[in-house]
Amino acid sequence: MAKLPDMTKHRGMPSGLPGTGFQFTIRRANPRGVTAIFNRRRMADRTSTEKLADTAFLHALWHLYGDEPFERGNLDAGRISWLFGREIVPAEQPFDPQSYQALLRIDEHVARASFPAAFEDVLEV
Numbered sequence: 142m143a144k145l146p147d148m149t150k151h152r153g154m155p156s157g158l159p160g161t162g163f164q165f166t167i168r169r170a171n172p173r174g175v176t177a178i179f180n181r182r183r184m185a186d187r188t189s190t191e192k193l194a195d196t197a198f199l200h201a202l203w204h205l206y207g208d209e210p211f212e213r214g215n216l217d218a219g220r221i222s223w224l225f226g227r228e229i230v231p232a233e234q235p236f237d238p239q240s241y242q243a244l245l246r247i248d249e250h251v252a253r254a255s256f257p258a259a260f261e262d263v264l265e266v
């Protein structure tokens with residue numbers, strides 16, 4: 142078996158939203174290549190559970206890293222993509238969307254406007 146790429150594990154980050162299939166982290170690197178991060182368009186008909194997953198993910202990131210840059214590592218590309226380009230932005234140029242070492246950061250101004258509950262001390266899920 143080929144050697145998997147190095148990937149930072151985010152200790153303290155929840156693995157997903159309890160009681161749903163929404164995941165926040167992945168267990169291991171993808172042996173077929175790194176899944177790209179891209180700006181996913183959010184539609185108005187998203188369910189309340191999908192919105193809660195975004196809020197909970199952003200809440201966990203904010204309480205782990207605040208406004209400091211963080212490495213993509215084992216964070217789920219799909220979950221990042223729902224926030225990418227708005228609440229989560231590249232923290233480096235050039236940015237490689239297919240790298241586990243890519244640096245990201247939270248755009249606090251945009252994130253507070255979109256998901257104010259994510260910045261509270263406790264988030265009820």
